[in-house]
Amino acid sequence: MRGRMMEAPLLVSSLIEHAGNVYPDQEIVTRTVEGPIHRYTWSDARARAKRLGSVLVAQGIREGDRLGTLAWNTHRHLEVYYGVSGIGGVCHTLNPRLHPTQLVYIINHAEDRVLFVDLTFVPLVEAVAEQIPNVETVVVLTDSEHMPETSLGNAVSYEDFIIDGDIDFDWPHLDEQAAAALCYTSGTTGNPKGALYSNRSTVLHAFGICMPDVFDLKAASTVLPIVPMFHACAWGIPYAAAAAGSKIVFPGPRYDADALSDLMSQEDVTYCAGVPSVFIPLVQYWKNTGSKPESLNMVVVGGAAPPRALMATMEGEFGIEFRHAWGMTEMSPLGSVNTLLPTHRAQSVEEYSHFQTKQGRPPFGVQIRIVDDDGKPLPHDGIMFGELQVRGPWVIDGYFKEEESSLTPDGWFPTGDVATIDSQSYIQITDRTKDLIKSGGEWISSIDVENTAMGHPDIVMAAVIGIPNEKWGERPLMIAVATPDSSPTKESVLKYLSETLAKWQLPDDVIFVDELPMGATGKVRKVTLREEYGGE
Numbered sequence: 001m002r003g004r005m006m007e008a009p010l011l012v013s014s015l016i017e018h019a020g021n022v023y024p025d026q027e028i029v030t031r032t033v034e035g036p037i038h039r040y041t042w043s044d045a046r047a048r049a050k051r052l053g054s055v056l057v058a059q060g061i062r063e064g065d066r067l068g069t070l071a072w073n074t075h076r077h078l079e080v081y082y083g084v085s086g087i088g089g090v091c092h093t094l095n096p097r098l099h100p101t102q103l104v105y106i107i108n109h110a111e112d113r114v115l116f117v118d119l120t121f122v123p124l125v126e127a128v129a130e131q132i133p134n135v136e137t138v139v140v141l142t143d144s145e146h147m148p149e150t151s152l153g154n155a156v157s158y159e160d161f162i163i164d165g166d167i168d169f170d171w172p173h174l175d176e177q178a179a180a181a182l183c184y185t186s187g188t189t190g191n192p193k194g195a196l197y198s199n200r201s202t203v204l205h206a207f208g209i210c211m212p213d214v215f216d217l218k219a220a221s222t223v224l225p226i227v228p229m230f231h232a233c234a235w236g237i238p239y240a241a242a243a244a245g246s247k248i249v250f251p252g253p254r255y256d257a258d259a260l261s262d263l264m265s266q267e268d269v270t271y272c273a274g275v276p277s278v279f280i281p282l283v284q285y286w287k288n289t290g291s292k293p294e295s296l297n298m299v300v301v302g303g304a305a306p307p308r309a310l311m312a313t314m315e316g317e318f319g320i321e322f323r324h325a326w327g328m329t330e331m332s333p334l335g336s337v338n339t340l341l342p343t344h345r346a347q348s349v350e351e352y353s354h355f356q357t358k359q360g361r362p363p364f365g366v367q368i369r370i371v372d373d374d375g376k377p378l379p380h381d382g383i384m385f386g387e388l389q390v391r392g393p394w395v396i397d398g399y400f401k402e403e404e405s406s407l408t409p410d411g412w413f414p415t416g417d418v419a420t421i422d423s424q425s426y427i428q429i430t431d432r433t434k435d436l437i438k439s440g441g442e443w444i445s446s447i448d449v450e451n452t453a454m455g456h457p458d459i460v461m462a463a464v465i466g467i468p469n470e471k472w473g474e475r476p477l478m479i480a481v482a483t484p485d486s487s488p489t490k491e492s493v494l495k496y497l498s499e500t501l502a503k504w505q506l507p508d509d510v511i512f513v514d515e516l517p518m519g520a521t522g523k524v525r526k527v528t529l530r531e532e533y534g535g536e
């Protein structure tokens with residue numbers, strides 16, 4: 001028997017409608033690419049998203065068409081998210097940090113008809129314009145006053161583009177399974193692949209991440225997504241904040257620690273989210289200047305394993321609740337969050353920060369398991385490790401334009417991460433499958449060694465890779481960055497590591513470099529390190 005409930009599709013447009021109706025005066029603040037701070041409300045954002053949507057329809061954009069963005073976190077980018085998905089278009093966020101040849105590949109693979117581009121990236125588009133023939137219009141996210149001289153024949157300023165749009169435009173009724181957004185994964189091997197989110201998956205993910213033990217978003221939150229809107233839709237925050245009625249503060253193009261910190265202080269930001277590599281300099285900046293924003297009381301950090309020392313400092317020194325999160329583009333992206341229980345909080349920071357290196361528990365909506373090499377499920381005992389597999393309504397079942405399913409025969413998505421799961425369902429990622437080091441038949445977790453090394457007072461970042469070794473198969477090599485004005489020795493680092501690691505887990509060598517190669521989404525590029533040091 002069917003229930004007698006309304007058919008009400010879960011649509012991205014319903015999120016902005018909700019925010020515009022229920023939280024009309026809640027603010028959205030942007031440090032613009034042009035420079036000044038821009039300030040308006042959810043009600044204004046809705047009106048302008050409608051203007052954009054109506055213009056796109058008038059210009060012949062149809063359901064399922066892909067429209068790309070090359071843009072920072074700003075209010076205009078937010079309007080594009082809603083204006084495009086609201087009419088059934090697919091908002092395809094491009095990562096401007098990718099190599100131009102990769103961008104060309106992705107734009108052509110997606111067949112983007114329109115590109116919405118920040119001023120910063122106009123030269124990038126000019127340089128590849130001839131290689132992206134499908135792009136009919138380039139909308140530069142600025143006004144006519146700031147429009148640059150450009151060789152692009154099809155460029156128009158965003159403000160001119162939407163000027164005649166209809167603020168009372170009615171969003172079309174869509175199937176909730178209709179595609180809404182498209183994100184390509186970084187693709188460290190082979191070509192990038194697209195995760196194609198639906199309206200339904202996006203709305204369910206927004207519900208999921210608002211929950212108290214997940215991102216805990218609410219109308220009292222002022223959230224600053226440091227994570228870019230081109231990185232798995234800023235982890236869904238632009239959607240979840242609309243559902244929860246949170247104030248949003250967008251950092252625009254300024255990612256330096258002083259700019260971020262000032263903006264947090266000026267706007268009373270309570271909450272921010274980003275990858276570990278942005279928080280490391282931020283914490284250093286607060287230590288040097290004593291200027292930690294008073295309002296900031298929670299951070300969500302994920303995308304790569306954060307060092308324990310970062311958690312201990314945030315919690316112990318600055319009183320900020322640290323939530324360690326794990327996920328992937330294929331999961332919209334949230335997979336798990338480590339939110340401490342009262343029993344953990346009863347311990348000292350020193351003790352519970354060890355526990356915080358676990359990636360946490362899945363929210364309702366995500367199911368997890370680990371399997372052995374034959375695909376057989378392993379016990380959740382916190383000891384056995386195997387490939388982590390997931391399923392749920394915001395996990396992909398295959399990639400954009402690929403016929404075949406990406407799932408196991410029994411319907412789980414293999415993440416490529418190796419993990420343990422304990423009896424309380426806390427996940428601990430040991431490594432990417434390809435980053436695990438096998439030495440003399442024993443597995444060494446590069447994350448574990450890196451994390452320990454980053455507790456050394458003179459080490460700011462460390463990466464560990466496996467180097468072929470005749471006797472042991474592979475041996476770990478550490479490449480490390482020292483804190484400014486310090487000069488740690490290999491011996492001091494190894495001595496420090498040996499306090500907690502077994503002898504066979506210690507790196508054979510420690511190489512000091514000025515910086516580590518970082519990928520487009522804030523992860524250390526181990527591929528580059530292997531190319532450079534792999535033969536050693």
Ligand code: ADP
Pocket residue numbers: 185186187231232301302303304305306324325326327328329330359415416417429431432521523
């Ligand atoms: P992107 O680089 O776009 O974030 P990916 O989806 O390629 O996207 O990255 C997902 C991968 O990042 C995960 O499979 C995992 O290996 C790694 N990752 C994400 N969060 C964490 C975390 N908290 N700890 C360890 N690894 C993480």
